[in-house]
Amino acid sequence: GENVEQHPSTLSVQEGDSAVIKCTYSDSASNYFPWYKQELGKGPQLIIDIRSNVGEKKDQRIAVTLNKTAKHFSLHITETQPEDSAVYFCAASSGNTPLVFGKGTRLSVIA
Amino acid sequence: EPEVTQTPSHQVTQMGQEVILRCVPISNHLYFYWYRQILGQKVEFLVSFYNNEISEKSEIFDDQFSVERPDGSNFTLKIRSTKLEDSAMYFCATTTFLNTEAFFGQGTRLTVV
Numbered sequence: 001g002e003n004v005e006q007h008p009s010t011l012s013v014q015e016g017d018s019a020v021i022k023c024t025y026s027d028s029a030s031n032y033f034p035w036y037k038q039e040l041g042k043g044p045q046l047i048i049d050i051r052s053n054v055g056e057k058k059d060q061r062i063a064v065t066l067n068k069t070a071k072h073f074s075l076h077i078t079e080t081q082p083e084d085s086a087v088y089f090c091a092a093s094s095g096n097t098p099l100v101f102g103k104g105t106r107l108s109v110i111a
Numbered sequence: 112e113p114e115v116t117q118t119p120s121h122q123v124t125q126m127g128q129e130v131i132l133r134c135v136p137i138s139n140h141l142y143f144y145w146y147r148q149i150l151g152q153k154v155e156f157l158v159s160f161y162n163n164e165i166s167e168k169s170e171i172f173d174d175q176f177s178v179e180r181p182d183g184s185n186f187t188l189k190i191r192s193t194k195l196e197d198s199a200m201y202f203c204a205t206t207t208f209l210n211t212e213a214f215f216g217q218g219t220r221l222t223v224v
Contacts, residue, residue: 032210043115043202043215044154089154095210098144098167103153 002027004092006102013080014110021105023090024072030092033066033073034099038087047088048075080109113137117203117216124193124223132188132219134203143186144204144213145178147171154202160186193223 003026013019025033031052036044050057050064050073057064061080066073077084087106091099116135124130136143145157158168160178177189186205190197200220204213 034212036215041217043204043218045215046212049212093210098156098159099213100156101154 002030002092002094002097002100004090004100004102006090006105008105009103010106010108012108012110015082016079019075019077019080019084019107019109021075021088021090021107022072023074023092023102024070025092025100026071027092027094027097028071029094030097031095032093033064034091035062035064035075036089036091036101038089038104040086044089077107080107082109082111085109113214115203115205115214115216117201117219119219120217121220122222124221126195126223127192130190130193130221132190132201132203132221134186134188134205134216135184136186136203136205137214140205140207140214142166142206142209143180144206145188146202146204146215148200148202148218150199157188157201190221193221195223197221198223 006023034049035047037047038044048062048064050066061078063076085108087104089104090102093099118133143160146154148154156169158172159166175191180186200218202218203216206213
């Protein structure tokens with residue numbers, strides 16, 4: 001089955017700097033790669049997703065890149081703000097399988 | 112904005128007792144899921160449910176677990192005889208179709224004592 005690895009487990013950045021979180025996946029059949037943000041005491045919330053027919057997707061300060069050959073995808077947050085502090089999870093799935101999550105990255109944005 | 116609603120938000124139960132966690136999916140969603148998150152760890156898949164039957168389940172989802180949609184609205188997860196290691200956050204999620212955005216509920220924190 002699918003295995004998703006996520007790095008780093010914790011990340012501290014100064015407000016205004018960029019943050020990058022990386023994930024690798026094992027199943028070449030996976031074609032959907034969402035990123036979720038989880039704030040304390042809440043459920044995961046989708047912030048951006050990408051499908052395997054696209055190499056990059058951007059939504060304001062958030063971007064995701066996908067390298068299908070290397071089986072890795074990354075989340076980029078620019079101009080970080082304190083409210084970006086949360087745990088971020090990457091996930092992967094194919095058309096027939098449920099989401100498999102990475103272990104999460106705790107992002108702290110220091111004002 | 113549509114949302115998935117879970118009840119209760121927190122449940123404390125004695126080891127060996129049965130618990131039922133409830134979820135109200137988004138109305139036009141067809142696929143329902145339960146995930147578990149042990150404190151500080153990743154979100155783990157338990158089971159998926161479509162067309163009133165289980166479509167996939169993980170190794171975690173053993174005979175102590177069951178799911179059903181008894182009244183066409185609530186989607187429930189039952190743990191028959193709880194163990195200490197069942198203590199976790201349990202999230203319900205729903206999607207319109209496979210491989211589309213999954214909407215998660217706020218979760219139920221289950222504490223087994």
